[in-house]
Amino acid sequence: xxxxxxxxxxxxxxxxxxxxxxxxxxxxxxxxxxxxxxxxxxxxxxxxxxxxxxxxxxxxxxxxxxxxxxxxxxxxxxxxxxxxxxxxxxxxxxxxxxxxxxxxxxxxxxxxxxxxxxxxxxxxxxxxxxxxxxxxxxxxxxxxxxxxxxxxxxxxxxxxxxxxxxxxxxxxxxxxxxxxxxxxxxxxxxxxxxxxxxxxxxxxxxxxxxxxxxxxxxxxxxxxxxxxxxxxxxxxxxxxxxxxxxxxxxx
Amino acid sequence: xxxxxxxxxxxxxxxxxxxxxxxxxxxxxxxxxxxxxxxxxxxxxxxxxxxxxxxxxxxxxxxxxxxxxxxxxxxxxxxxxxxxxxxxxxxxxxxxxxxxxxxxxxxxxxxxxxxxxxxxxxxxxxxxxxxxxxxxxxxxxxxxxxxxxxxxxxxxxxxxxxxxxxxxxxxxxxxxxxxxxxxxxxxxxxxxxxxxxxxxxxxxxxxxxxxxxxxxxxxxxxxxxxxxxxxxxxxxxxxxxxxxxxxxxxxxxxxxxxxxxxxxxxxxxx
Numbered sequence: 001x002x003x004x005x006x007x008x009x010x011x012x013x014x015x016x017x018x019x020x021x022x023x024x025x026x027x028x029x030x031x032x033x034x035x036x037x038x039x040x041x042x043x044x045x046x047x048x049x050x051x052x053x054x055x056x057x058x059x060x061x062x063x064x065x066x067x068x069x070x071x072x073x074x075x076x077x078x079x080x081x082x083x084x085x086x087x088x089x090x091x092x093x094x095x096x097x098x099x100x101x102x103x104x105x106x107x108x109x110x111x112x113x114x115x116x117x118x119x120x121x122x123x124x125x126x127x128x129x130x131x132x133x134x135x136x137x138x139x140x141x142x143x144x145x146x147x148x149x150x151x152x153x154x155x156x157x158x159x160x161x162x163x164x165x166x167x168x169x170x171x172x173x174x175x176x177x178x179x180x181x182x183x184x185x186x187x188x189x190x191x192x193x194x195x196x197x198x199x200x201x202x203x204x205x206x207x208x209x210x211x212x213x214x215x216x217x218x219x220x221x222x223x224x225x226x227x228x229x230x231x232x233x234x235x236x237x238x239x240x241x242x243x244x245x246x247x248x249x250x251x
Numbered sequence: 252x253x254x255x256x257x258x259x260x261x262x263x264x265x266x267x268x269x270x271x272x273x274x275x276x277x278x279x280x281x282x283x284x285x286x287x288x289x290x291x292x293x294x295x296x297x298x299x300x301x302x303x304x305x306x307x308x309x310x311x312x313x314x315x316x317x318x319x320x321x322x323x324x325x326x327x328x329x330x331x332x333x334x335x336x337x338x339x340x341x342x343x344x345x346x347x348x349x350x351x352x353x354x355x356x357x358x359x360x361x362x363x364x365x366x367x368x369x370x371x372x373x374x375x376x377x378x379x380x381x382x383x384x385x386x387x388x389x390x391x392x393x394x395x396x397x398x399x400x401x402x403x404x405x406x407x408x409x410x411x412x413x414x415x416x417x418x419x420x421x422x423x424x425x426x427x428x429x430x431x432x433x434x435x436x437x438x439x440x441x442x443x444x445x446x447x448x449x450x451x452x453x454x455x456x457x458x459x460x461x462x463x464x465x466x467x468x469x470x471x472x473x474x475x476x477x478x479x480x481x482x483x484x485x486x487x488x489x490x491x492x493x494x495x496x497x498x499x500x501x502x503x504x505x506x507x508x509x510x511x512x513x514x515x516x517x518x519x520x521x
Contacts (some may be wrong), residue, residue: 002300148411148423149407150408151404151405151409151411152402152404152405152411153375153405153409154411167454168452170404170408170452171401172404172405173408176392185454
């Protein structure tokens with residue numbers, strides 16, 4: 001990628017929005033030795049998969065002391081295993097200050113993530129008492145419920161949680177959600193679930209006739225959907241970076 | 252309070268003006284004081300179909316701009332005396348229809364009329380938006396083919412999001428589906444969508460099915476709303492539609508043959 005731009009030429013670069021799906025490491029507590037050991041263990045299960053992969057550290061479930069959170073050590077352990085830590089997600093202001101000190105990018109907490117799929121652990125929540133106010137918000141972002149047909153040219157957006165539509169989504173219409181999308185009717189337009197990167201998001205519909213379906217940036221167009229579950233009740237989910245269509249009655 | 256009904260479609264040439272003429276004539280024939288307003292500024296032809304083009308002095312835009320009063324601009328129909336026509340201007344731009352101006356005229360009409368039928372221009376531009384903005388109900392005219400159905404879907408979406416009812420958070424406008432130019436034989440041969448297909452896609456209650464007919468063309472050319480051709484199937488189909496609009500139960504006619512399966516073939520090709 002040696003795209004050397006000569007000064008004086010009109011445009012050195014162009015900024016484009018990109019949505020990349022990435023691996024997040026959900027950190028519960030930090031101990032350097034245990035961390036590196038666990039990391040090696042994970043990598044040994046799929047050596048190719050982790051090689052030179054970018055990684056973000058998710059602090060949303062971190063329960064250890066802030067003073068134990070040594071990003072330089074984390075980065076070092078990862079680097080030794082050919083993993084590149086590029087940023088942190090969530091965390092309180094102290095933790096984020098530490099991350100910035102280690103030249104890591106800061107990403108917003110994932111309030112949009114679909115909690116429905118994560119088995120809640122009450123004990124864990126009780127202990128995370130010092131959570132600052134903004135982090136309390138993701139607790140329950142209520143689903144958006146639409147009971148009218150979504151017509152051609154219309155766009156319905158659930159930026160925080162799930163989107164539930166009790167009517168058809170017509171060709172030329174677009175529905176987007178941070179979480180899951182349920183369509184209790186035919187899905188004829190475009191449906192994009194997990195738009196902020198939630199790979200566990202799913203799309204459910206009573207009749208798959210979509211122009212496009214997408215989960216966390218992985219998409220399939222109508223042409224590629226014809227062979228499997230077309231015009232049937234299905235759920236669509238992401239498995240190993242592949243969109244999988246499965247009939248609902250056999251689920 | 253008048254019932255304000257927009258006749259709209261998105262797509263052009265599907266029979267909006269024919270429908271506006273017949274529905275308004277049908278309502279007036281039953282004794283309801285009815286006015287039909289042509290919103291197609293620049294391409295007016297409601298007056299042709301209503302056979303009053305030679306009596307147009309002032310038009311809708313003149314009234315909006317205060318150059319004429321409503322009573323000066325309204326043309327009384329010669330055949331049905333409770334029917335009035337407010338013609339569109341042929342020489343102005345569609346932008347002459349301001350939101351405030353249209354509202355003033357509609358409000359004034361509401362004081363004296365039972366039904367206000369708004370004949371929308373094709374498209375989804377300003378003229379079409381103005382025609383549907385104040386509507387309490389919408390008759391969506393659709394031909395049994397995919398592009399017309401798609402455009403109808405689009406205009407239904409606009410009705411739900413951009414009308415006054417939507418902006419003020421009131422109950423959405425009531426929607427009626429009118430399938431025109433329906434030819435059961437061609438449906439059987441798979442050349443047309445069936446009514447069931449159209450209904451299923453659009454998810455709007457069916458007001459009526461108007462069969463494709465030479466009578467419609469002839470009537471239009473003679474300046475006669477086809478509903479007055481009482482012996483024709485198209486005329487009777489419009490009469491049924493008016494009856495249903497007024498809450499009467501009437502069985503659907505003129506759609507004898509139905510077929511499924513065409514639609515899937517159509518989409519696989521695309």
